[in-house]
Amino acid sequence: MSAADATAGRAAGAILPETGGFGGALSDLFWRRPKVLLLLMLLPPVLWLGVVYLGSLFALLLQSFFSIDEFSGLINREFTLKTYAELFRPANLDIIMRTVTMAACVTIASAIVAFPIAYYAARYARGKWKALFYIGIMLPLWSSYLVKVYAWKLILAKEGILTWFLGKLHLQWLLDAWLSLPIVGGNSLSVSFTGTFIVFVYVWLPFMILPIQAALERVPGNLIEASSDLGANPAQTFRNVLFPLALPGIVAGSIFTFSLTLGDYIIPQIIGTSRLFIGQAVYAHQGTAGNIPLAAAFTVVPIVVMGFYLWGAKRLGAFDAL
Amino acid sequence: MRSDLQRAPLSLKVAATAGLLFLHVPILLIFVYAFTTEEKSYQWPPPGFTTQWLAVTWNRGDVWQALGLSVQVAAISTVIALVLGTLCAAAISGSRFFGREVISLLVILPIALPGIITGISLRSAFNLMEIPFSMWTIILGHATFCVVVVYNNAVARFRRVSGSLVEASMDLGANSFQTFRYCILPNIGTALVAGGMLAFALSFDEVIVTTFTAGQQQTLPIWMLEELVRPRQRPVTNVVAMVVVLVTLLPILAAYYLTRDGDQIAGSGK
Numbered sequence: 357m358s359a360a361d362a363t364a365g366r367a368a369g370a371i372l373p374e375t376g377g378f379g380g381a382l383s384d385l386f387w388r389r390p391k392v393l394l395l396l397m398l399l400p401p402v403l404w405l406g407v408v409y410l411g412s413l414f415a416l417l418l419q420s421f422f423s424i425d426e427f428s429g430l431i432n433r434e435f436t437l438k439t440y441a442e443l444f445r446p447a448n449l450d451i452i453m454r455t456v457t458m459a460a461c462v463t464i465a466s467a468i469v470a471f472p473i474a475y476y477a478a479r480y481a482r483g484k485w486k487a488l489f490y491i492g493i494m495l496p497l498w499s500s501y502l503v504k505v506y507a508w509k510l511i512l513a514k515e516g517i518l519t520w521f522l523g524k525l526h527l528q529w530l531l532d533a534w535l536s537l538p539i540v541g542g543n544s545l546s547v548s549f550t551g552t553f554i555v556f557v558y559v560w561l562p563f564m565i566l567p568i569q570a571a572l573e574r575v576p577g578n579l580i581e582a583s584s585d586l587g588a589n590p591a592q593t594f595r596n597v598l599f600p601l602a603l604p605g606i607v608a609g610s611i612f613t614f615s616l617t618l619g620d621y622i623i624p625q626i627i628g629t630s631r632l633f634i635g636q637a638v639y640a641h642q643g644t645a646g647n648i649p650l651a652a653a654f655t656v657v658p659i660v661v662m663g664f665y666l667w668g669a670k671r672l673g674a675f676d677a678l
Numbered sequence: 679m680r681s682d683l684q685r686a687p688l689s690l691k692v693a694a695t696a697g698l699l700f701l702h703v704p705i706l707l708i709f710v711y712a713f714t715t716e717e718k719s720y721q722w723p724p725p726g727f728t729t730q731w732l733a734v735t736w737n738r739g740d741v742w743q744a745l746g747l748s749v750q751v752a753a754i755s756t757v758i759a760l761v762l763g764t765l766c767a768a769a770i771s772g773s774r775f776f777g778r779e780v781i782s783l784l785v786i787l788p789i790a791l792p793g794i795i796t797g798i799s800l801r802s803a804f805n806l807m808e809i810p811f812s813m814w815t816i817i818l819g820h821a822t823f824c825v826v827v828v829y830n831n832a833v834a835r836f837r838r839v840s841g842s843l844v845e846a847s848m849d850l851g852a853n854s855f856q857t858f859r860y861c862i863l864p865n866i867g868t869a870l871v872a873g874g875m876l877a878f879a880l881s882f883d884e885v886i887v888t889t890f891t892a893g894q895q896q897t898l899p900i901w902m903l904e905e906l907v908r909p910r911q912r913p914v915t916n917v918v919a920m921v922v923v924l925v926t927l928l929p930i931l932a933a934y935y936l937t938r939d940g941d942q943i944a945g946s947g948k
Contacts, residue, residue: 604728619795658791
């Protein structure tokens with residue numbers, strides 16, 4: 357049989373039963389025992405994720421129970437909780453508190469900024485505008501993370517556009533007053549916690565908008581109308597009708613903003629003070645210091661925090677809005 | 679609230695517009711800075727405009743090398759992710775079995791946990807097993823978190839492919855492979871292309887996991903990170919940033935047009 361005949365034969369086989377051969381036998385097997393097909397389909401992805409990903413995750417967790425010898429700098433492979441105890445030293449506790457606080461602030465701020473966008477997109481945008489809103493949210497979500505951070509480095513620089521803009525509005529004094537505050541201030545916005553905060557909110561904002569929008573899409577318009585018909589003012593409608601219905605979406609979005617802020621080490625490194633966040637501490641300990649056990653113990657913190665967070669979110673029904 | 683609710687209140691319009699501007703202005707600024715004549719600082723407004731930096735960047739070998747590696751890594755990771763993600767989506771959506779929830783959680787986990795955890799655990803695993811860092815260690819990491827993007831797109835589409843279609847195909851005498859080729863693949867094709875494009879964009883842009891799984895190799899994001907931490911030639915960085923925006927823009931728009939009729943938002947699981 358020539359190659360052309362073989363192709364024709366295969367095409368005809370779409371209508372007529374295959375006469376056999378290895379492929380046919382395999383196909384019959386799949387039909388008689390769907391479990392075999394299921395197993396074959398699941399095997400590659402489960403092997404990959406199970407071995408490569410879970411395997412290395414467990415290897416990491418295991419190492420957090422090792423400790424480092426302070427004199428030789430070698431890793432001592434004996435089970436100990438010493439490394440975890442080190443997390444509770446004031447300096448390390450400080451890092452954890454700073455990161456969790458930042459994550460909480462970023463989450464709240466992005467919920468506030470995201471809500472109007474999501475609400476408008478879900479309720480008022482129609483047709484062309486709906487598509488425009490969708491792309492308007494997806495583009496920043498998928499554009500390069502580093503480019504976004506870089507853009508903010510340009511904006512927040514002392515000679516950058518923000519200072520120029522505030523100068524034009526004669527509001528320079530406001531910026532100066534803010535920067536002279538303790539903690540949140542600094543030499544310029546690009547080396548202050550305020551700068552870090554703004555960039556975090558910017559970078560994770562689309563992750564908050566999408567789930568809120570998904571939750572709000574499901575709120576029927578006549579529910580809002582009924583609320584105002586019954587005499588509620590817009591603020592009351594928001595508090596008693598809209599907000600409770602949007603809450604699962606907000607919680608779903610906050611999972612992303614919270615988790616991503618907890619683990620990020622690039623933004624605070626490029627825009628921010630020299631005080632460390634969890635991600636930077638992990639990076640520093642595993643890199644130059646070579647203290648893998650402590651780095652591993654540090655990574656357990658976001659996992660535990662996120663574990664509690666997800667557990668709470670599940671109780672609030674956030675996973676239905678994902 | 680007035681009764682004509684189809685009109686948005688002014689305050690909402692203002693807040694939504696301000697939010698969208700907040701999302702887009704920073705990216706647009708990159709385009710302006712790529713043409714500035716200022717070399718030493720991030721001065722605004724730019725003192726003048728020039729296209730010379732495009733040429734300078736074009737002749738930079740290190741940029742091309744980084745770009746080449748990024749494209750290679752993204753392409754191979756996308757192929758792996760396509761195979762694994764589709765298989766997993768087909769299994770999950772086609773049947774109910776014990777452990778189904780666990781497996782769908784397993785797929786999402788690499789993206790749900792902070793990237794630094796994925797990165798450092800892969801790195802320590804490579805160290806433990808004494809695997810030298812190479813392009814393949816980068817791909818190993820990238821493919822792991824790209825699976826979820828393909829999976830999300832495919833699973834959404836599989837949900838809409840009716841089971842009776844498959845049964846009809848089998849009743850008409852097609853075997854499993856023919857059913858897949860002529861019945862399932864045309865239905866899920868666009869979702870796979872969209873998922874693949876998003877996976878490509880995700881891998882092309884990844885930096886957090888890559889810093890841990892790369893040795894001496896520089897992908898484009900790693901190159902940019904170096905420039906951000908220790909700026910050497912700012913105008914070149916500006917141009918590269920602009921190019922990166924343009925390169926990631928196209929697959930995103932294409933993916934949107936391919937899945938806009940879908941029942942799920944393509945990127946909702948990034």
